[in-house]
Amino acid sequence: MDGAHLKGKYKGTILHAVAMDGNNKILPIGYGICLKETTDSWTWFLEKLHECIGDVEGLTMLIDRAPAIAISIQNVFPNAQHGLCGFHLIGNIVHTFGKKKKTTILFWKLVRAHKTTEFEFYWRRLRNITDDVAIYLSQIPREKWTGAYFPTTRYDYMTSNSVESMNVVSNKARKLPILSILEFFRALTQKWFYKWRMVAGIQGWSLSGVDNTTYQVHDFKSGGIVNLEEKTCSCRYWQQIGLPCGHVIMVLTHLKNDHFGHMAIGAYKIETYRRMYEQAIYPLSELSDWEVPDYLMVVNPPMMEIRQADRPKNTNRIPSQGEEPKIRRCTRCHSTTHNARTCKEIVPKKQSKSKKHTGVSGSGTKVTNEEPMQAIENQWQHEPENQWTQHTEQQWQQQQLDNQWTQ
CATH class of the missing domain: 3.30.420 (Nucleotidyltransferase; domain 5)
Known part of the structure; x- marks a missing residue:
């Protein structure tokens, strides 16, 4: 409920x-x-x-x-x-103590235990792993959440x-x-x-005979036509798997034949299984006890190339229409013959860029630490303009004084 x-x-x-x-x-x-x-x-x-x-x-x-x-x-x-529902209990445990895989596995072992000895075994393991969860569960009566202590039939429904x-x-x-x-x-x-x-x-499946070896079985789906002489069924399970399907078993039950083993292929039979492992594999003696004939020739191991770490790449793949080949270059010298790991070219180190700091010079020109020489050149280029501006202002002031004197 x-x-x-x-x-x-x-x-x-x-x-x-x-x-x-x-x-x-x-x-x-x-x-x-x-x-x-x-x-x-x-x-x-x-x-x-x-x-x-x-x-x-x-x-x-x-x-x-x-x-x-x-x-x-x-x-x-x-x-x-x-x-009590087991899912509600484990949800409360995860919410309170966090999600742990071992705790969850042991909890469901405890919930689904049928014997008290089995419950006590997993209970001791839970106490050793997380005592907090065990204390939490001990506050709940065991007969409410585990099948081992449930007083009546729980019908194997734990949730x-x-x-x-x-x-x-x-x-x-x-x-x-x-x-x-x-x-x-x-x-x-x-x-x-x-x-x-x-x-x-x-009531169940129905069966109707065709002849002495052929029968039709109705299973409320597609059904099956069984031929005991040819060992075939129209559902093709018997032919593909090698074991008799439900239609074959229905026919044999109708014929009051309770032995179905002869209808399976030889690979599934007990005799084949026994013969497969009847030969023993014996151990070898110590290497020092081996008898090596004199006529044996010593064969050195062949020279093997370095095997690639993964599957070799297919270099013969036909490119798709419109696909352009991707050119791979070395990130150090930009060559196409090797990569950066095998590069042996001498490449100068890159100069570290200084932080930008903007200031104002005495002449009013902005100077940055990033390019000091360029800043000096800019100041030199603007210097005549500053001098010309100052000279023009002096002439204008002198002209004003002359005009006042004339008036």
Whole structure:
């Protein structure tokens, strides 16, 4: 059991109760809409559920750690057992102590343990690796989260994935109005009940004989035509794999022949497997005890070229249309005959660039440390202009004085 939030105009929470049938299929039991998940809302929902199913022997409920659900179960279904979802527990552990691979593996070993001795073995390993997680789990009763200490039958379901799947299926439907949401679940339940009812009504495969060695098997799909004399089937599994397919086994069962081994090829038979390894491989004696004949000729190892680190490149590849060959150059001397690792050319070191610093000279010209000679040349070029400007200003001042004297 679990709840999911509504996403439409009318906010609220929808409560789910699902079961698992004998064929490991999800069986919707009930659903209800309330304001939010509280003890009163869960008690109301479970009371309505109790009116439908009554007291069921061996009833086990899987929930998360929400205290409201646990209290409601104890009040409405006092004889039922409830366990905690393993995914919710490991999610809390990861959120609190961080994600660690060894811790996760040991946690699921503890959850799926069937015997108490197996549980204690993995519990000691968890205590040695991370004592904080062990202390956290020790605060939760073991009969709630591990199969080894569960008092009744848990049916090998350690998580509430089935009800989470219902939340995923209704993800878009939870955006609809209330009546549309209820109609969605009713239609979904109707569809699933009809589908699994048809499957449950099927008695099995059927068989019809063609002749003494040929039979046709109907498997509600494409079927298969089996020829026992030629050892063939129309599904071609028998020919390609070498093992009899389901159609062949159906025919042999119909003929009351329980021995299927002779229908497989020789590579799968026990006799072939035994003959394959019947010859023993004996060890060699010490090298000093070997008897070396005198007529043996000493053969030196051949001269081998340096093997490339990876697969040799294909130099005979035909270029595609419009593809231009890529020219590779040495990054030191820019030659095309070698690369920088094998370059032997003498290349002068590059001069380090000084930081730029701008200043103003006495004549008003900007000077930078990057190019001092160029700055001096610029100052020399602008110097006559400065002198000419000063000379012109002196003439203009003298002319003004003459004009005043004349007036």
